[in-house]
Amino acid sequence: MIDAGGGNGIFDGLARTGHNATDITRLVITHVHTDHLLGAVWLLRHLVKLDIDGVLNQERLAIYGNRDVTSALIEICRLTFLPSYFDRIERVASIATIVPGDTLSLASATVKFIDCHSRNVNQTGVRISLHDDMSTSIVCLGDEALTEHNANEAADADWLICGAFCRYADRDIFRPYEKHHHTVIDVARHAADAHVRNLVLIHCEDRNICERSALYAAESSAVYSGQLYVPVDGDSIAIV
């Protein structure tokens, strides 16, 4: 799983996809912002409770994040858990600090951590190479946009998941550039240059949820000919 959401909504989110908390074996947290990190606090607390009750039947959850992420996660747990809960964390989870360039070899994929070159927070994404017939590659930049600073990391990706805050046409409404955010056409232009085949935009404004996919596709189509997705919570996308 990549990122944990902002709180106990992680459990509803998992349930909507037919999973529960103990199905997660590996969790990458891209950056320290609350809407990505705090769900991991709830997840750890839940696993510790299951362990105390003697009903946790899974290998330890492996959590990966950059130094800012792992130190914040441990500190929030230390400050908010009962000492008896905090002391059990290492029974239920390993929390590993990673740096860009580190890799994980899994049975079904290789995961390489990449620097998102974010200008407002230390953000570490992943490039996942699936060991399927197509050697499908999936790049996730957390909520950072694809920019001239990180476009190399997404070169030739089959799938790119990244932030785009709103349409360029709506820049005066949402003022993305003031917040180090980028617009759909900015990202689409870099995606075209990087030969990205499928683009999944997240961390978007939520005023146009019903029309967003069509509006964003229309704006990007002038510069990008791949598939564009603007999912909402609970959507599934077939990647092969």
Ligand SMILES: [Zn+2]
């Ligand atoms: Zn963020």
